[in-house]
Amino acid sequence: MTGKNISPKNFADDAFSVLSDPLMQKVYTAYDNVSASMREYLNGDGFLEYKSILMGPVTDPGIRGSKQVTVDYYGYEYKMMSSAILYKQLLTAARKKAGGEGKIYFFADNIRLEPTETANTDRHLAEFIQVDIELADTDHHGAMSVAEGLLTHVCKSMKHHEKELSEIWGAFSEEAEVRGLEKRTEIRVPKTPFKRYTHKEAVDELISYIDSNPEALKEMEKRFGFKPKELNHKTEIHWEYEWLLSSINKDPFFVYDYPKGSRGFYDREYDDKKGVLMDFDMLFPGGYGEAASGAAREYEHSRIIARMKETGEKLDKYRWYLEFLKAHGIRTAGFGIGLERTVRYICGLPSIYMALPCPRIPGLLSP
Amino acid sequence: MPKNFLGKKTDYPVREIMERARKGRKSIYPFSNEKSKFSIYGASMEHTGKKFFTxxxxxxxxxxxxxxxxxxxxxxxxxxxxxxxxxxxxxxxxxxxxxxxxxxxxxxxxxxxxxxxxxxxxxxxxxxxxxxxxxxxxxxxxxxxxxxxxxxxxxxxxxxxxxxxxxxxxxxxxxxxxxxxxxxxxxxxxxxxxxxxxxxxxxxxxxxxxxxxxxxxGGEKVVDRATALRLKQKYTIYPDPEHVIADSYERHSAPDIxxxxxxxxxxxxxxxxxxxxxxxxxxxxxxxxxxxxxxxxxxxxxxxxxxxxxxxxxxxxxxxxxxxxxxxxxxxxxxxxxxxxxxxxxxxxxxxxxxxxxxxxxxxxxxxxxxxxxxxxxxxxxxxxxxxxxxxxxxxxxxxxxxxxxxxxxxxxxxxxxxxxxxxxxxxxxxxxxxxxxxxxxxxxxxxxxxxxxxxxxxxxxxxxxx
Missing domain, CATH: 3.20.20.70 (Aldolase class I)
Incomplete structure (x- = not known):
């Protein structure tokens, strides 16, 4: 089997043939290695791992356009976790209060019924693992330091597996190139600190790149099937530009200080810069796009309530969370790094569903 | 127009007050059978239209x-x-x-x-x-x-x-x-x-x-008990359908902020x-x-x-x-x-x-x-x-x-x-x-x-x- 032959349909029609393929087994082994090296780094840095929480009375509502899954919990409606964000703040504050460092993480199972249009982005799944990390007494820059340390460590560990990985790279290289991804031939161990663009600098960089390379617009149109939207400083960087920014970078990098309006209520707004959030994305180079997303958290319940109303939330749903913040809220920051996205990057996979056995591809019915 | 105790007509809202006395909080909604309270989805209330231009x-x-x-x-x-x-x-x-x-x-x-x-x-x-x-x-x-x-x-x-x-x-x-x-x-x-x-x-x-x-x-509606029980998790219901048996319940939803x-x-x-x-x-x-x-x-x-x-x-x-x-x-x-x-x-x-x-x-x-x-x-x-x-x-x-x-x-x-x-x-x-x-x-x-x-x-x- 080569990478070319694998399609979402294979998982629906004959999952066993895909799963038992030696090449795919190498991918699943890399997945295991990446997980182990993440745990090794985090445990070595004083983080405590908590068991993933699967359901609760409320989950993260800040996920653009995706639907939560409701379960009947003894006659009450519970939600499957779309992210562990609310629990991260709770458990970090609790650990700190008990005398610990206040550093925690989950290998969090996340379920999000993404819009079916995301089936073609190559990086959305309806079920995936996010390594969800939170630490006390710091801001988004502190969280970025952990993120770059973690990714660098994963690259170092995976450098030892280059021989097995090279078979995967070879098998998928043609298809990866078609999807606008850099061909992988080695593991580059990045140097820290990573480059950090503010959102404004990133947009400016894109504008000047397109000025001197106008053919990039055509390339984006070919890659995404629609005319690129207008670039501006006020909104999230759209997928097509994020891909371009990722493509023109050789090493992982950060974009931070996004404008408000695109993120959940828990990303903290600067006290002295209205409309700017203390948040960041970490991006892979070579067109692989977003790796992680994080922020300094809002932890004052009055500010959270105002932000919740901006997103039209019903406050009653969040009573436990608001009461906790009022009594025990502390300054924390954190991020979630996509495990499958990291595996995709390391293995040079054209699409994210290839990283998982039994993937949940938005809208596809498969075992 | 109601009459006072001397049999003279009065514009004092005697009937409304009696209505409040008889029905309590139910009297504040225009679904009572009293002829004085007409409304088709909010229209034709007795005073409406006399207070302002249209x-x-x-x-x-x-x-x-x-x-x-x-x-x-x-x-x-x-x-x-x-x-x-x-x-x-x-x-x-x-x-x-x-x-x-x-x-x-x-x-x-x-x-x-x-x-x-x-x-x-x-x-x-x-x-x-x-x-x-x-x-x-x-x-x-x-x-x-x-x-x-x-x-x-x-x-x-x-x-x-x-x-x-x-x-x-x-x-x-x-x-x-x-x-x-x-x-x-x-x-x-x-x-x-x-x-x-x-x-x-x-x-x-x-x-x-x-x-x-x-x-x-916010939104108001009158519902029966079965509906009240079903909606209890999401709305404020009065009276509490789990503890009070009534022929109807008020379903309130909060005004947004x-x-x-x-x-x-x-x-x-x-x-x-x-x-x-x-x-x-x-x-x-x-x-x-x-x-x-x-x-x-x-x-x-x-x-x-x-x-x-x-x-x-x-x-x-x-x-x-x-x-x-x-x-x-x-x-x-x-x-x-x-x-x-x-x-x-x-x-x-x-x-x-x-x-x-x-x-x-x-x-x-x-x-x-x-x-x-x-x-x-x-x-x-x-x-x-x-x-x-x-x-x-x-x-x-x-x-x-x-x-x-x-x-x-x-x-x-x-x-x-x-x-x-x-x-x-x-x-x-x-x-x-x-x-x-x-x-x-x-x-x-x-x-x-x-x-x-x-x-x-x-x-x-x-x-x-x-x-």
């Missing part, structure tokens, strides 16, 4: 000289322009509509829900925009019906979307906090069955910032999160309406719907119908002022609009179109055997309920009734616009209106007709 205080004033009629004749070559040459097609809130009439976003009341799919289909076939109000999914189910005789949210949506033609019209869907509990908008946005229509740009999400008949108040910043950011976030649908904002008869329009327009709302205090309601306290909020005419003033300041956003006005006259007056004052609710309900029930109930006990809230239960199965004739009503409004509007010598709806302006009130003339900048 659109009825305005007349349409055709001129003798009609240069645009001459222009039209030149365009038509060899034919006198008449009313059917008037082009009513409009762009409202990001949609194309055959005429500037919107079926207002009406929600979950039993009798309306039952006929809503017929009305929706009539709107779609007539090429007008239609709204779907709040609480429908939580009350009647998303796609599978909670009650076999009551259409689900999906039934109502598809009755509209599957019957539109030539991409005229649009479906405007509300989500209040309780619907947000079920993530209605996310559900629609990731639902394959809606995808085609979202792709075509035929769907809008409408934030509900208010309603004419209950400014500053806004500050200037919250409104601005809410609109921006929705535009960011749901880039393929239009974002509408519905507001009510608030004293700070000018600021509301400025902020919603600035944040990029595709449409602002402004519901005056005479607007309809499934259920509101009588005191709200009588004494709360600014009237539709004041809302029109806010629209006119916004236009003077250069605000170009689409604005739809509503609040006791019933015909082509209301449409023409509102648009001449600056609205992009009008929305109506109750006329669609009443038209849907225009069966001949319904008539004598309506005539006999005119406009008691309970009576319409009675009608809907006697006509257990409203049928496709409702579609014809609603289409007939729309057609009559269309013709009326065309006659009126042609009468002022204009042939495009956007040519209407304040010069086409007059009033017998000096006060109103000064307020709205329209001509005083006795001069």
């Amino acid at each position: 659109l009825d205080n305005i007349v349409i004033t055709p001129p003798q000289f009609t240069p645009k009629r001459l222009e039209k004749a030149i365009e038509l070559i060899g034919r006198e322009p008449i009313y059917h040459d008037v082009d009513l097609s409009s762009r409202i809130g990001g949609f194309r509509a055959k005429m500037p009439l919107v079926q207002a976003s009406m929600g979950s009341p039993d009798d309306w829900n039952k006929v809503a799919p017929f009305s929706a289909r009539a709107c779609a076939e007539s090429g007008i925009i239609a709204g779907i109000g709040e609480n429908i999914t939580t009350t009647w189910g998303y796609s599978s019906r909670v009650n076999s005789t009551q259409p689900s949210f999906y039934d109502r949506s598809m009755a509209y979307l599957e019957n539109t033609a030539e991409e005229y019209g649009g479906l405007v869907i509300q989500q209040n906090e309780e619907d947000a509990y079920d993530e209605l908008w996310n559900r629609i946005y990731s639902d394959k069955k809606f995808d085609e229509y979202i792709q075509k740009g035929m769907v809008a999400f409408e934030i509900k910032g208010g309603q004419g008949a209950k400014a500053g108040m 806004f500050t200037e910043e919250i409104l601005e950011n809410r609109i921006k976030k929705l535009k960011n999160d749901y880039p393929r649908v239009k974002i509408w904002f519905k507001t009510g008869p608030y004293r700070d309406l000018g600021d509301v329009i400025r902020i919603a327009a600035g944040a990029g709302a595709d449409n602002i719907t402004i519901d005056g205090k005479e607007g309809g309601t499934g259920m509101s306290p009588s005191v709200a119908l009588n004494d709360v909020g600014i009237p539709t005419i004041s809302c029109m003033k806010a629209i006119a002022s916004a236009r003077e300041k250069g605000v170009t956003v689409s604005m739809v006005s509503s609040g006791r609009m019933t015909g082509g006259g209301d449409m023409v007056k509102s648009i001449a004052l600056g609205a992009s179109g009008i929305a109506m609710g109750r006329p669609f309900l009443i038209a849907s029930y225009a069966y001949s055997h319904a008539e004598h109930f309506i005539e006999r006990e005119l406009y008691n809230y309970a009576i319409l309920k009675n009608i809907s239960s006697r006509i257990a199965k409203p049928d496709k004739r409702s579609i014809t009734f609603v289409k007939n009503m729309i057609e009559s409004i269309e013709t009326e509007a065309k006659l009126l616009i042609a009468s002022v010598g204009k042939y495009r709806v956007s040519d209407l302006s304040r010069e086409d209106l007059g009033t017998g009130s000096k006060e109103l003339s000064g307020l709205l900048g329209i001509k005083y007709i006795y001069e």
Whole structure:
């Protein structure tokens, strides 16, 4: 089997043939290695791992356009976790209060019924693992330091597996190139600190790149099937530009200080810069796009309530969370790094569903 | 008028006080059987209309000289322009509509829900925009019906979307906090069955910032015990159905909370999160309406719907119908002022609009179109055997309920009734616009209106007709 032959349909029609393929087994082994090296780094840095929480009375509502899954919990409606964000703040504050460092993480199972249009982005799944990390007494820059340390460590560990990985790279290289991804031939161990663009600098960089390379617009149109939207400083960087920014970078990098309006209520707004959030994305180079997303958290319940109303939330749903913040809220920051996205990057996979056995591809019915 | 103990008539509200004494908190809603408290979805309360001006205080004033009629004749070559040459097609809130009439976003009341799919289909076939109000999914189910005789949210949506033609019209869907509990908008946005229509740009999400008949108040409904138990997790129910056995329960939903910043950011976030649908904002008869329009327009709302205090309601306290909020005419003033300041956003006005006259007056004052609710309900029930109930006990809230239960199965004739009503409004509007010598709806302006009130003339900048 080569990478070319694998399609979402294979998982629906004959999952066993895909799963038992030696090449795919190498991918699943890399997945295991990446997980182990993440745990090794985090445990070595004083983080405590908590068991993933699967359901609760409320989950993260800040996920653009995706639907939560409701379960009947003894006659009450519970939600499957779309992210562990609310629990991260709770458990970090609790650990700190008990005398610990206040550093925690989950290998969090996340379920999000993404819009079916995301089936073609190559990086959305309806079920995936996010390594969800939170630490006390710091801001988004502190969280970025952990993120770059973690990714660098994963690259170092995976450098030892280059021989097995090279078979995967070879098998998928043609298809990866078609999807606008850099061909992988080695593991580059990045140097820290990573480059950090503010959102404004990133947009400016894109504008000047397109000025001197106008053919990039055509390339984006070919890659995404629609005319690129207008670039501006006020909104999230759209997928097509994020891909371009990722493509023109050789090493992982950060974009931070996004404008408000695109993120959940828990990303903290600067006290002295209205409309700017203390948040960041970490991006892979070579067109692989977003790796992680994080922020300094809002932890004052009055500010959270105002932000919740901006997103039209019903406050009653969040009573436990608001009461906790009022009594025990502390300054924390954190991020979630996509495990499958990291595996995709390391293995040079054209699409994210290839990283998982039994993937949940938005809208596809498969075992 | 009640009599006092000396047998003399008095205007002191003796009956109302007795009503309070007998029924407690139930007496504050106009569904009691007392003759003194009539209401058809909020209309015909005894004091309403006497306190303030309405659109009825305005007349349409055709001129003798009609240069645009001459222009039209030149365009038509060899034919006198008449009313059917008037082009009513409009762009409202990001949609194309055959005429500037919107079926207002009406929600979950039993009798309306039952006929809503017929009305929706009539709107779609007539090429007008239609709204779907709040609480429908939580009350009647998303796609599978909670009650076999009551259409689900999906039934109502598809009755509209599957019957539109030539991409005229649009479906405007509300989500209040309780619907947000079920993530209605996310559900629609990731639902394959809606995808085609979202792709075509035929769907809008409408934030509900208010309603004419209950400014500053949340949604109220009376439900039975089984429903009360089912809804307990999402609504405030009084009395507690788990501990108190009563023949009815009040279902309250909270009014949403806004500050200037919250409104601005809410609109921006929705535009960011749901880039393929239009974002509408519905507001009510608030004293700070000018600021509301400025902020919603600035944040990029595709449409602002402004519901005056005479607007309809499934259920509101009588005191709200009588004494709360600014009237539709004041809302029109806010629209006119916004236009003077250069605000170009689409604005739809509503609040006791019933015909082509209301449409023409509102648009001449600056609205992009009008929305109506109750006329669609009443038209849907225009069966001949319904008539004598309506005539006999005119406009008691309970009576319409009675009608809907006697006509257990409203049928496709409702579609014809609603289409007939729309057609009559269309013709009326065309006659009126042609009468002022204009042939495009956007040519209407304040010069086409007059009033017998000096006060109103000064307020709205329209001509005083006795001069």
